[in-house]
Amino acid sequence: MSTHINQPAPSHRGRGPWMALGMLALAASAIAHHSAAMFDDLQSVTLAGTVKQFQWSNPHCWIQVLVADTSGPVEWSVEMGSPSQLYRGGWRPSFLHAGDPIVVVIRPMRDGSKGGLFVSATHGDGTPFGGASK
Amino acid sequence: MRSQPLALLLLCCAASATLAASPAGATRSAQFARLPDWSGLWISAAWKLGISGRPAGNEKELRANMQLLKPPPYNPAWNSRYEAGLQDTAMMAQKNATLKVCTRSFPALMEAAWQFEVATLPEETLLVFENGQVRHIYTDGRPHPSGDDIWPTPLGDSIGHWEGDTLVIDTIARDASEPLTPRAWVSLFSDDARFTERLRRADANTLEDQLTIDDPVSLVHPWTVVLRFTRVTEMNRMIAANCVENDRNPIVDGRMLLTTP
Numbered sequence: 001m002s003t004h005i006n007q008p009a010p011s012h013r014g015r016g017p018w019m020a021l022g023m024l025a026l027a028a029s030a031i032a033h034h035s036a037a038m039f040d041d042l043q044s045v046t047l048a049g050t051v052k053q054f055q056w057s058n059p060h061c062w063i064q065v066l067v068a069d070t071s072g073p074v075e076w077s078v079e080m081g082s083p084s085q086l087y088r089g090g091w092r093p094s095f096l097h098a099g100d101p102i103v104v105v106i107r108p109m110r111d112g113s114k115g116g117l118f119v120s121a122t123h124g125d126g127t128p129f130g131g132a133s134k
Numbered sequence: 135m136r137s138q139p140l141a142l143l144l145l146c147c148a149a150s151a152t153l154a155a156s157p158a159g160a161t162r163s164a165q166f167a168r169l170p171d172w173s174g175l176w177i178s179a180a181w182k183l184g185i186s187g188r189p190a191g192n193e194k195e196l197r198a199n200m201q202l203l204k205p206p207p208y209n210p211a212w213n214s215r216y217e218a219g220l221q222d223t224a225m226m227a228q229k230n231a232t233l234k235v236c237t238r239s240f241p242a243l244m245e246a247a248w249q250f251e252v253a254t255l256p257e258e259t260l261l262v263f264e265n266g267q268v269r270h271i272y273t274d275g276r277p278h279p280s281g282d283d284i285w286p287t288p289l290g291d292s293i294g295h296w297e298g299d300t301l302v303i304d305t306i307a308r309d310a311s312e313p314l315t316p317r318a319w320v321s322l323f324s325d326d327a328r329f330t331e332r333l334r335r336a337d338a339n340t341l342e343d344q345l346t347i348d349d350p351v352s353l354v355h356p357w358t359v360v361l362r363f364t365r366v367t368e369m370n371r372m373i374a375a376n377c378v379e380n381d382r383n384p385i386v387d388g389r390m391l392l393t394t395p
Contacts, residue, residue, distance in 0.1 A: 034383050035233040036188055038390045055395065057380035059236075060187060064395065077382070077394055081187025082375050084249065084264060088368040089185045115392040118186045 033059035033082070039107040039117040047076050047104045048124075054096035061086055063096060063118070065104055077115035078104055095129050165256035170299040170334075172252040175366035176341055181247040201345075201359035202245050202315040206323075212352040219320025229319050232385050236377035237267055239288035240308055241329060241345055242315035244361050251372060252341075259294065259301055264375045271303050278306055286325065288312060303331040324351035339365040 049067035061080040066073040080086060101124025106116030122128050180199035189196040197203055208216050238246050253260040261269040271294040278291050290308035294301050306328055314321035327349035336342040341363040348356040382393045
């Protein structure tokens with residue numbers, strides 16, 4: 001597995017998660033490696049925090065995001081496509097490092113667990129990654 | 135001792151040159167020269183995946199693009215079963231919720247989201263998919279096996295021949311228990327189903343596969359769909375995919391979860 005494993009960032013500049021309703025499409029069952037039915041595609045959650053780890057791996061790449069909360073940093077798991085799919089979309093393994101500020105929009109897990117499906121991401125200052133944030 | 139590798143190299147070069155110049159070598163070169171060039175990476179045009187690994191145009195667009203999700207022209211008896219299956223929303227929801235796909239049967243493989251390469255050899259054409267699956271289409275004139283030499287498999291048994299630059303593929307012995315494709319859970323065919331494909335390059339960046347399913351047991355007439363594949367331009371090599379390297383989506387008590395590393 002070609003993962004980028006980094007130490008947790010010493011500071012967390014995130015603003016905490018906030019919810020934003022999204023009006024999107026039908027019940028999810030798109031098939032890549034697995035069904036997307038676990039993700040609520042009528043909801044959007046924006047995570048503003050720092051990267052803990054970027055896993056460039058099959059069958060899915062993952063961004064582990066630390067989001068500041070009143071009780072301390074909370075770790076979220078953001079599921080993405082496969083390395084091949086990310087590469088075709090312009091992403092590279094070097095795009096994210098531990099401690100990088102990041103804002104990620106996800107479709108959250110229906111069961112309320114701290115994770116979701118990647119929708120888009122920008123650097124902390126709002127610029128997209130490699131011109132391919134979608 | 136130092137002269138041995140050089141001598142071996144010269145011997146190999148001489149043998150190679152002899153083969154190329156021999157009648158057999160010339161014949162084989164001519165066989166290759168007649169085959170179309172379908173080199174490169176290809177992927178089903180039905181899938182326009184975003185960074186999420188999900189359809190960029192959402193589920194609705196994907197369903198509209200996927201030819202194998204269309205309703206087959208079943209005869210009344212099979213259509214009754216098909217319609218009843220569609221009404222079983224609990225079954226459909228459970229299958230969708232717990233679906234994990236690492237391989238696909240034929241013809242679903244031809245409309246999967248995996249890239250593939252096409253290797254055209256005189257004896258066979260190989261479709262090599264990034265998930266590791268390979269379709270072998272034998273073009274050396276052999277018939278399908280018979281008797282105990284053939285049994286149902288997910289990809290079936292494929293033979294083919296060339297009509298100009300079109301590869302005509304005949305596939306039988308596909309495992310009839312497999313649905314036509316994921317999500318078309320109730321699109322089934324009988325053991326007698328026969329699949330004929332006409333695979334050709336429609337233009338420099340498009341492969342086209344005209345697929346006709348003929349199954350007198352289940353269909354009122356042969357059913358033809360056209361699958362298209364676009365050339366992948368964003369990368370120039372196959373990167374193998376797999377489902378086991380970092381699988382963080384276990385299924386527990388009928389629900390798919392997401393684990394933290």
